[in-house]
Amino acid sequence: MLWHRRHPPGAIGGDDRSPAGLQLCCAQRLPIRLLQTSTEPFATAAAVQTRLGEVLAWSVHLASSDYSPYRRDDLPHAAESVFAQPGEAQRTQQAQQILAETDRLLHELGDMPVIIAGDFNVPSPLDWDGSHRPAAQWPATDALLK
Numbered sequence: 001m002l003w004h005r006r007h008p009p010g011a012i013g014g015d016d017r018s019p020a021g022l023q024l025c026c027a028q029r030l031p032i033r034l035l036q037t038s039t040e041p042f043a044t045a046a047a048v049q050t051r052l053g054e055v056l057a058w059s060v061h062l063a064s065s066d067y068s069p070y071r072r073d074d075l076p077h078a079a080e081s082v083f084a085q086p087g088e089a090q091r092t093q094q095a096q097q098i099l100a101e102t103d104r105l106l107h108e109l110g111d112m113p114v115i116i117a118g119d120f121n122v123p124s125p126l127d128w129d130g131s132h133r134p135a136a137q138w139p140a141t142d143a144l145l146k
Contacts, residue, residue: 037101042094045105056105058098060118063090069123075134083139091122091140116144
């Protein structure tokens with residue numbers, strides 16, 4: 001089975017560089033059920049039936065504008081302005097929306113494991129701990145890790 005959603009170029013979170021637009025997909029041999037969420041076009045959810053039970057799986061592609069690691073020289077002294085960029089705010093809002101939809105889906109479907117995977121366009125806090133790069137708490141990453 002192929003879990004696939006295609007969105008037009010210019011859609012929020014879409015990729016204007018590709019004439020086909022943003023595509024969220026996952027190759028899967030197990031039975032899946034696409035779920036309706038308010039997160040399109042940047043995230044798609046599905047209930048995947050595994051031999052151990054259902055899993056809520058997300059395919060995400062968060063906004064890519066204002067990629068803050070490019071401003072690493074401004075960290076940590078100007079962290080407030082780095083994280084106030086519109087792209088950072090959009091990614092944080094998208095992460096929060098995915099989490100809110102996850103809560104809603106778990107309430108409707110029952111408790112099950114959750115996998116959120118894809119292109120988050122945010123770094124891992126493990127890489128930005130101050131040892132090799134400036135210490136930074138990326139808002140979207142923090143939201144997803146809590």
